[in-house]
Amino acid sequence: MADVEHEVALEDTDRIHGRTALVRNVAAAVSLSNAIRSTLGPRGLDKMLVNDAGEATVTNDGVTVLETARVEHPTANLLIASSSSQDKSARDGTTTTVILMAEMLQNSLELVRSGVHPSLIINGYRIANEEALRELDSIARIATDKNMKRSVVRTSLQGKIDHLLSSHLTELALDAAEALVGEEGGNDLERLRIKRIQISGGKALDSELVPALVLAKTRIDRNTPRFSDGGNIAILDGALENQKLELEAQIEVNDLGVLKEFHERDNNHLQDMVDHLHDLKIDLLIVRDGIADDAVPMLSRAGITAYRRFEREDLERLSRLTGTNMIRKVGRITKEDIGSYSSRSEENIGSVNYTKIEGTLGGAMTMILRGSTPELRDEVGRSFDDALGVSYRLITENRILPGGGATQTHLARKLRHFSTTQSGREQMAIEAYAAALEIVPRTLAENAGHDPIDTLLTLSAAQSKNVEEGPWIGVNGNTGEVTNMYEEGIFDPIFVARHAITGATEAAISVLRIDDVLWAKQGPETPDWSNQIDDN
Numbered sequence: 001m002a003d004v005e006h007e008v009a010l011e012d013t014d015r016i017h018g019r020t021a022l023v024r025n026v027a028a029a030v031s032l033s034n035a036i037r038s039t040l041g042p043r044g045l046d047k048m049l050v051n052d053a054g055e056a057t058v059t060n061d062g063v064t065v066l067e068t069a070r071v072e073h074p075t076a077n078l079l080i081a082s083s084s085s086q087d088k089s090a091r092d093g094t095t096t097t098v099i100l101m102a103e104m105l106q107n108s109l110e111l112v113r114s115g116v117h118p119s120l121i122i123n124g125y126r127i128a129n130e131e132a133l134r135e136l137d138s139i140a141r142i143a144t145d146k147n148m149k150r151s152v153v154r155t156s157l158q159g160k161i162d163h164l165l166s167s168h169l170t171e172l173a174l175d176a177a178e179a180l181v182g183e184e185g186g187n188d189l190e191r192l193r194i195k196r197i198q199i200s201g202g203k204a205l206d207s208e209l210v211p212a213l214v215l216a217k218t219r220i221d222r223n224t225p226r227f228s229d230g231g232n233i234a235i236l237d238g239a240l241e242n243q244k245l246e247l248e249a250q251i252e253v254n255d256l257g258v259l260k261e262f263h264e265r266d267n268n269h270l271q272d273m274v275d276h277l278h279d280l281k282i283d284l285l286i287v288r289d290g291i292a293d294d295a296v297p298m299l300s301r302a303g304i305t306a307y308r309r310f311e312r313e314d315l316e317r318l319s320r321l322t323g324t325n326m327i328r329k330v331g332r333i334t335k336e337d338i339g340s341y342s343s344r345s346e347e348n349i350g351s352v353n354y355t356k357i358e359g360t361l362g363g364a365m366t367m368i369l370r371g372s373t374p375e376l377r378d379e380v381g382r383s384f385d386d387a388l389g390v391s392y393r394l395i396t397e398n399r400i401l402p403g404g405g406a407t408q409t410h411l412a413r414k415l416r417h418f419s420t421t422q423s424g425r426e427q428m429a430i431e432a433y434a435a436a437l438e439i440v441p442r443t444l445a446e447n448a449g450h451d452p453i454d455t456l457l458t459l460s461a462a463q464s465k466n467v468e469e470g471p472w473i474g475v476n477g478n479t480g481e482v483t484n485m486y487e488e489g490i491f492d493p494i495f496v497a498r499h500a501i502t503g504a505t506e507a508a509i510s511v512l513r514i515d516d517v518l519w520a521k522q523g524p525e526t527p528d529w530s531n532q533i534d535d536n
């Protein structure tokens, strides 16, 4: 009761002081954070999402929960966008980002209520963010061997899937990432080059990674062979068809002979193309668009097995695997453009035909996701994506940090110390920022069934007692005990932690700035914006 009265009283003062916008935005952030905080860490609970059609998804993935939720509040959408952006660039740490920013906002609302101007808070948060990033660099260690990398990937999968499956997916993800060492491409390379395909039946543990392109497709002519031990492959990034007659070039046909002549000319043209492929000794032809019906028997007679209608990404994977250039026109294909595949086969699984084309050059693979239900396969796919994203990024940035809230606790301690070197009001903002970081160990303790305040006190004491190992002491998310994360092998990659902290700070600042803009119109001394707030 007292709490409710307190809230009402606060709401009244907020209305008088015109802080309604900020209050509402913070409330939106907090409710979003509350929706997902119970999923954080190894003992995080799963969420069941049900859509309009009554289909359920069970997931432990914060960003999936948020992206599925139908949210209309602009601030909430902003926060969801930052967690998605965390997902895109770091592939992990999305829940952490959201709960961090909600906490940063909640703490800043308290400061605003005690009279601190939003722009001062923004300033303080920026300074704190920079200092925190510097500190991350100083406590990071290098994941030197495969075992450490394995621990990093396994930490990212904790709580999402069971132990055995997590080990299995970790190995596959590390292997897949290994295949991409030295490859050129953007941030999304691991998604582009590693195809995922769901195949029904089998157990999740049967999921496998194959050095091939696997896709649900059948050759255009069933009379051509089902298997092949390899040979020459050409990839046509276009169609094997005659050019259609343009509308303007319509011809009045009053003589059947003319029509026949046209048809023959078309067919001759198709035959020329097939002859060209035959001369190049092509065994396997992959065509992005269509293949003319008349060309089908010609190809078969020439001993060419053909497939049509491919996604561009699949063409790229195949091109990489087999060393084949993608060419737009048949006539332009030369000897240099031809690659070689090592085997091709078709298999019927659950009434779907799958084709598998193997190459030997690496650089692309297919992850076959198995599992008894589509929901399970989806979840296995999401987990593999996380694991692969982290494995792939570890190739270029192999510095790691302690997990289990150790990093954030250490940063909070450092920032509190650092804040004393700053001027008065910014100091308050930096302290608020430091306290916000502690939401990570607190939530991990809470989700493990421990008292968050007790755990935080024990943790801070343990960290400050130990100068060398201090920053590496955190909460074991399974037991709730305070232990050394290095010994436990609980590691977060530095890029995930860095992104989460910066992403949360930036989102919090943009929400604060909404308020700041309104405030600025009034001048900092006399905030009266009673008629500036849209009460909807």
Ligand code: ADP
Binding pocket: 039, 040, 041, 042, 044, 062, 063, 092, 093, 094, 095, 096, 097, 155, 156, 158, 159, 402, 403, 404, 405, 440, 444, 475, 476, 477, 478, 490, 491, 492
């Ligand atoms: P996010 O979406 O933020 O990645 P997760 O549910 O994956 O959320 O939880 C990540 C957090 O859980 C990280 O802070 C990580 O250090 C921590 N964590 C993972 N496994 C453990 C563990 N065994 N003990 C303690 N903390 C862990």
Ligand code: MG
Binding pocket: 092, 093, 094, 156, 157
């Ligand atoms: Mg995670």
